[in-house]
Amino acid sequence: MQFFSSDFKLGILGGGQLGKMMLYETRKWDIHTKVMDASPEAPCKIACNEFVLGDLMDFDAVYHFGKDVDVLTIEIENVNVDALEKLEYEGIKVYPPTKTLRTIQNKATQKLFYTDHGIPTAPFTRFAYTSEIEDSIHNGGLQLPFVWKSAQFGYDGQGVKVVRKMEDLQGLPNVECLAEQMIGFKNELAVIVARSTKGEVKTYPVVEMEFHPEANQVEYVICPARIDATVAQKAQEIALKVSEQMKHIGLLAVEMFQTQDDEILVNEVAPRPHNSGHYSIEASYTNQFEQHIRAILGLPLGKTDSKVAGIMVNLVGAEGHTGDVVYENMADILEMEGVTPHIYGKRETRPFRKMGHVTIVDEDMARARKVAQEVKETIKVTTNKSQ
Missing domain, CATH: 3.30.1490.20 (ATP-grasp fold, A domain)
Structure with missing residues (x-):
């Protein structure tokens, strides 16, 4: 099948920031895209070829949307799987496969899957x-x-x-x-596994995640993780085992705990591009969004090595601020070397809402981490007035 500058149509369910960053890659290759989201202000709206307003959990909306595309993928798990299953049965290529998505959508089913397949988990x-x-x-x-x-x-x-x-x-x-x-852990880690329709498999380096204690959201993603090589190898091997057993197509982000005894326990997974891979846009030879497109179209997977150390800082809405967003001190962080901000296109902020991220790249990890802290302390996601 010819994908580039052709009649081929890629469907994406979900119009948020992950879809928007996926569209950077489809536009680079001139792949026709059709996106559905429930919000008329979805970030994807400005970058896709066709935008459809629809409820991702509505059977008819998802089914009719999918009938008009050649390959269908997701940028969020909360979609109507019954509709996807019918589309798959009728010959539409759906990635990740509905069987994988059903397992992952329900965290109880997901955890039982780990125990049934000998995958270590809490x-x-x-x-x-x-x-x-x-x-x-x-x-x-x-x-x-x-x-x-x-x-x-x-x-x-x-x-x-x-x-x-x-x-x-x-x-x-x-x-x-x-x-x-509750697990007494040293680190929270993640490994992104790419698996193509042709069976090719590659992993990205292990990343380390630092979480906000109140919001339970990732504040920093650090690549490579500051862990021993043997622990990193164990994390890679377990991520590959999860990938093999789930038989996903596309990307699978595997989040894990490193215990005090250096054991690796799988926390949960996401079958799509993931927050833990945003650093790859600036720091990797092949970023995670391009890799996802390569995988679901059966194209050769790209090199997953990092060109340079990368740290990602999440930009979330400040507490006490709800309304039209204001990014304070943007010019100040742009003066810092190796700093690239990504703004997701959400006009309204609220406390802890993901509004963007900033990547810091440097040959020296310690220096990158220091700059990341400066970025975090400098840029603020607020409104014209606190609520």
Whole structure:
């Protein structure tokens, strides 16, 4: 099939920042794109060939959208899988495959997949409803503290809460969920695995993630991770095992814990380009978005090595600010060497909403980390007035 400057049409479900950055690559290669999102102000709208307004969880909307494309991919997991399954049955190429997506969409199913396939993960208990947890604690079946996770629809720090005392259960939605044992870890790591339709597989270097303690969002992604080579090799091997067992197509971001004993436990995965790979736009030979396009179209995978050390800083909305976004001190960070900001195109900010990221590249990791801290302390995502 001819993909470039042709009648070929790539469909993308989801019009957020991940889709927008994917479109940088499709425009580079003149691949015709069609995007669907529920927001008329979706960041993808300005860069795709066709934009469709629609609910990603609506069967008819997803099905009719997919009938008009040659290959269909996602930039967010929360999509109607029944519609994708029907499209797949009717011959539309859907990547990741619906079987993979079904496993990943539900965190309880995902965790059971790990235990069934011998993939190390934190011990957990599955509950049909959050209301069942209190009885389990009183009866000795579950011990505090633990991490509560909603089985579905959680992302960017939503649907996750550390429960240290009974009062922490108050206000949690009464939904299917997990109670996961808290792990004393040294580092949170991630490995992105690329798998093409032709069976070619490549991994990106292990990255280290530093999280915001309140928002439960990544603040910094550091590549390469500052860990021992043997630990890095173990993380790569486990990520490859997850990839092989899930048989995904495209990218699979595998998030992991490095325990105090240097064991690697899989936390969760995402079957798409991921926040932990944004550094690759400036720091890698082949960035993650181009790699995803290569993989789902069956093109040769690109080189995943880094050209230089890279650190990514997430730009999130400041606390106390909701409304039209203002990026304060942008000129100041642009004066710093090796700094590249990416603004996602969301006109309205709110506390902890992902609004952009900044990549810092340098041959010296320590210097890059220092600049990253300066960037974090300098740029502010606010509004004209606090709310």
